[in-house]
Amino acid sequence: MLSLRSVNQFYGKNHILWDVDLDLAPGTCTGVLGRPGMGKTTLVNCIMGHLPVNSGSMTWQESGSPPKDLRQQSVGQRARLGIGYVPQGRQIFSQMSVEDNLLIALLAGQDDRHCAIPPMVYELFPALWSLRHQRSGELPIDQQQQLALARALVLQPKLLILDEPTDGMAPWLEEEMGNLLHRLNNDFGLTILLLEQRISFIRRVADYFLLLHCGRNVAQGRVAQLDDSMVAKWLTVV
Numbered sequence: 001m002l003s004l005r006s007v008n009q010f011y012g013k014n015h016i017l018w019d020v021d022l023d024l025a026p027g028t029c030t031g032v033l034g035r036p037g038m039g040k041t042t043l044v045n046c047i048m049g050h051l052p053v054n055s056g057s058m059t060w061q062e063s064g065s066p067p068k069d070l071r072q073q074s075v076g077q078r079a080r081l082g083i084g085y086v087p088q089g090r091q092i093f094s095q096m097s098v099e100d101n102l103l104i105a106l107l108a109g110q111d112d113r114h115c116a117i118p119p120m121v122y123e124l125f126p127a128l129w130s131l132r133h134q135r136s137g138e139l140p141i142d143q144q145q146q147l148a149l150a151r152a153l154v155l156q157p158k159l160l161i162l163d164e165p166t167d168g169m170a171p172w173l174e175e176e177m178g179n180l181l182h183r184l185n186n187d188f189g190l191t192i193l194l195l196e197q198r199i200s201f202i203r204r205v206a207d208y209f210l211l212l213h214c215g216r217n218v219a220q221g222r223v224a225q226l227d228d229s230m231v232a233k234w235l236t237v238v
């Protein structure tokens, strides 16, 4: 579905991503791991088109369609291709109602002005239906996170990218988030790319991992291969 080869990115003269490779097969869930500042968000910003890539390739391919060079697609085109994004810290419009947050995402991503919020969104988050006229900034954190996810789902993405969805969450909410991602992955067939610092969460939810260290992918494979020595070497903050 998405394939990155030798992606390099700079902030000014600072070389941030070094020859990063990534392959996402349809229907899989992949966790990107790394200590703070190792390049996870930068990688996602490159995929979303928020940051230009200096070199390397990014290819989007769906079955039965020719491959597309993602670097040639604008941010809006990438959303229309089916790449959805839940940013770190949620970034919902707190002064607006739940429903207006969803409608804005819908209108921003589609040309058709008469489009409607897909029923699956409120089916997945029934609480948001009851709260649809409430100001979103007044919701508790778990429902704000639901809204951030719902906002990414209104365009019915094929690939959903989440930047630290468990950030600031209590353990029981983390479990709920894990169940939800399992559902999206297994029942709705969404491909998921998950940026996370919580290894337990990656182990519970993801099939594959990519480990970034100083902007380089130093390890990748099946999550079952993510052993304690790798965690100690690349992820433990000293």
Ligand SMILES: Nc1ncnc2c1ncn2[C@@H]1O[C@H](COP(=O)(O)OP(=O)(O)OP(=O)(O)O)[C@@H](O)[C@H]1O
Pocket (backbone or CB within 6 Å): 011, 016, 034, 035, 036, 037, 038, 039, 040, 041, 042, 043
């Ligand atoms: N706008 C920016 N301008 C310059 N350098 C930046 C900018 N954003 C990030 N960086 C630098 O790029 C590197 C990678 O940052 P990035 O945010 O991608 O890491 P991260 O792994 O997502 O970290 P975290 O887990 O803390 O979000 C860091 O050294 C950071 O200081």
